[in-house]
Amino acid sequence: HSFVPLCATDDLLISLDGLQGLIAVDQGSHTATLWAGTKLHAVGEPLWEHGLAMANMGDIDRQSLGGAIGTGTHGTGPTLGNISTQVVGLRLLTATGELITCSTTEEPAIFTAAQVSLGALGIVTQVTLRCLPAYELHERTWVADFAGCMAALDDHIAATRHFEFFWVPGEDVCAMKALHPVETHTSPPPSTPLLHLPEGRLARYVRAPQTDRSYRIFPSERNLKFNETEFALPAANGPDCLREVRQLMQTRYRDVAWPIEYRTLAADDIPLSPAHGRKTVTISVHQAADLPYQPFFADV
The missing domain is CATH 3.40.462.10 (FAD-linked oxidases, C-terminal domain)
Known part of the structure; x- marks a missing residue:
């Protein structure tokens, strides 16, 4: 689905296909944490089982969750932002091997930059989404x-x-x-x-x-x-x-x-x-x- 040579390289590419699935759900805050390699088409069903749903999606669901937020993938709606605006927490692995957990309250500057980062800050391994009640x-x-x-x-x-x-x-x-x-x-x-x-x-x-x-x-x-x-x-x-x-x-x-x-x-x-x-x-x-x-x- 990506049409720009963002990931083109003569070196190594890292696949996140092994990082799949739902990790945790917080019913009180309507948030869900998923592995970043989870494909968008595999997000809806497990969220639904917990009475939750994403606020908005694009018209293609073949991308990974990490890739979608890294590039600002979006749907449509004048009151709704892109998928990255649904993110309230991230876990990021940097090139030095440091594992950073960030959110609106923890490392907020890193979090804001990582919501759409084009992969420049490191590898997003986990994503926490603010969801809506299933609809x-x-x-x-x-x-x-x-x-x-x-x-x-x-x-x-x-x-x-x-x-x-x-x-x-x-x-x-x-x-x-x-x-x-x-x-x-x-x-x-x-x-x-x-x-x-x-x-x-x-x-x-x-x-x-x-x-x-x-x-x-x-x-x-x-x-x-x-x-x-x-x-x-x-x-x-x-x-x-x-x-x-x-x-x-x-x-x-x-x-x-x-x-x-x-x-x-x-x-x-x-x-x-x-x-x-x-x-x-x-x-x-x-x-x-x-x-x-x-x-x-x-x-x-």
């Missing part, structure tokens, strides 16, 4: 024309805990997705197919409404290979920036068929976070793995 999400997806999407964008973002959309070139429409928390004791509503589900490419983004455990709703299937770059910018500049990217693709890169993803993030105080000190919008552009991407990404 379900209801997912609704639909298609709107570009003008309609942009006109209602602020309203959708304000009214929805998790809102995002893809602008789909060619069709020039937006595939919208809204996730709303529901009470965990309620039964999922019957899955009623939409009367007119889109066909062709749009069918990838739009499906019948569904309700399930949050960790099952957040991720999306990604079975095609692609290259991606993402830009984080002040939230107020997001709509105009997207319009410029759309114009660029419609005039100079009409052959690029991959969609543009638009998400929101709350401000945080983590030094290397893309949302440091500001409400943020992220705009992600993509290209098929077997096609040139450098000129397109550079122009964006």
Whole structure:
């Protein structure tokens, strides 16, 4: 999932795949400590068994927990930060062999820097997350024309805990997705197919409404290979920036068929976070793995 040569080396790479699983849960503080090599897709079930859930996740859950916080991996939601903002404690192994336990109250300066560190401070071995009581999400997806999407964008973002959309070139429409928390004791509503589900490419983004455990709703299937770059910018500049990217693709890169993803993030105080000190919008552009991407990404 990582598209930058952050870990490229002629020396040794250390795998954390052996550091897996849940270590401890504190029900009083709604916190859970996990080994940093635990994959995100393996976090939800054990948390759920203890009545807990992550506050937010991205749309891919193949990454390790340590890698996700090291790079500021995020989902969407104007009141929610990236995954690193859910972290309240870390155990860090430095290059000298020193094992540092840090949190908001213990070694706070190291902790803040380590929340998003790109691996520069050492190896994160354990992560403590502040969780929410277990909850379900209801997912609704639909298609709107570009003008309609942009006109209602602020309203959708304000009214929805998790809102995002893809602008789909060619069709020039937006595939919208809204996730709303529901009470965990309620039964999922019957899955009623939409009367007119889109066909062709749009069918990838739009499906019948569904309700399930949050960790099952957040991720999306990604079975095609692609290259991606993402830009984080002040939230107020997001709509105009997207319009410029759309114009660029419609005039100079009409052959690029991959969609543009638009998400929101709350401000945080983590030094290397893309949302440091500001409400943020992220705009992600993509290209098929077997096609040139450098000129397109550079122009964006």
